[in-house]
Amino acid sequence: MSDTETAEDLAGIGHNSDEPRKELAVDRLRSLVERIERLEQEKKDLGTDVKDIYAEAKSAGFDTKVLRQLIAIRRKEPDDVEEQETLLDLYRRALGM
Amino acid sequence: MSDTETAEDLAGIGHNSDEPRKELAVDRLRSLVERIERLEQEKKDLGTDVKDIYAEAKSAGFDTKVLRQLIAIRRKEPDDVEEQETLLDLYRRALGM
Amino acid sequence: MSDTETAEDLAGIGHNSDEPRKELAVDRLRSLVERIERLEQEKKDLGTDVKDIYAEAKSAGFDTKVLRQLIAIRRKEPDDVEEQETLLDLYRRALGM
């Protein structure tokens, strides 16, 4: 039941808080949560930056809807290229040739 | 606060259960849940059927991984076609031409 | 006749289509693909039905987000539900929430 040892550490919060291991588990959890939330905040900020650029593009006269499509296509184009190249091969392998 | 009227109906459960409207809300909720769960069960069953076919394909000597790719490509190909057709137009509009 | 174009594509892969075994593989593959795509289409249709019910629930005054949570809980095993809720509460208390 090594899976649950940390869970059991946490389960003891408030009862045996003088045990070092449980304290450590709490600190560890807090640290993990903080790091994750920090990164997610950065992601959100970057999202804001992207939004600003679209606003800038719009005031420069570009159609943002089209611009978004353009970005989206460029994002998945690389994959499509290799897919296209291997498509015939795919059929051959599907047929066990 | 029309948003919350049903919530309030439900909130009364167990206290004023002799009021018809609250009873109806409960019945309505139960009905909705049952219908959704029924459909989800059917979806799950279909998923099992699909799995069985892949198993059948495998024992017939086909590479299921490749077969899955094949299905996936066929699924999104129609979209790609129209994307390709409008790509140049997209660039032109993005440039405000 | 868009149904048959892929079949023709497959038939065209091998240049020696007079070989019986390859023909059989082609037919078999086509059959498998058609059966899978049929089932997946049915799944998709059921998904649409589910979506419609949620829309209906919404116009009846239910909170669809909470309704989805409810369905998700019912989908899990009762033991798992309790276990997860306990653990979540544990984590929340660990962070003083």
Add this chain to the structure above:
Amino acid sequence: MSDTETAEDLAGIGHNSDEPRKELAVDRLRSLVERIERLEQEKKDLGTDVKDIYAEAKSAGFDTKVLRQLIAIRRKEPDDVEEQETLLDLYRRALGM
């Protein structure tokens, strides 16, 4: 120099590339696209970092599924959290769960 191929594509759209205004639009568009794609790449990298932390949490014995729920709850406004939990409990009681 795969970076510049799209720029060349764009430059090639107009046949009258000697027109100053169109050139400027091309440059402007290229700049916007590059800036957006740069930011989106950074977002993607942060997403990878988050994933890594969840992996780390898992190997430290935490339940990542519950951990994600915890993060999600903290992301919402406290009032909304309580409201949703109340409503969910309501629905559960309505169905006798």
Add this chain to the structure above:
DNA sequence: CCCGGCGTTAATGCAC
């Protein structure tokens, strides 16, 4: 048998 990766599907958030 468990685990990590992947593809699909649901859910959130954004733009109109």
Add this chain to the structure above:
DNA sequence: GTGCATTAACGCCGGG
């Protein structure tokens, strides 16, 4: 408020 694009969660699959 609605539809859509993105993002996160879920489940399945093959490998160790």
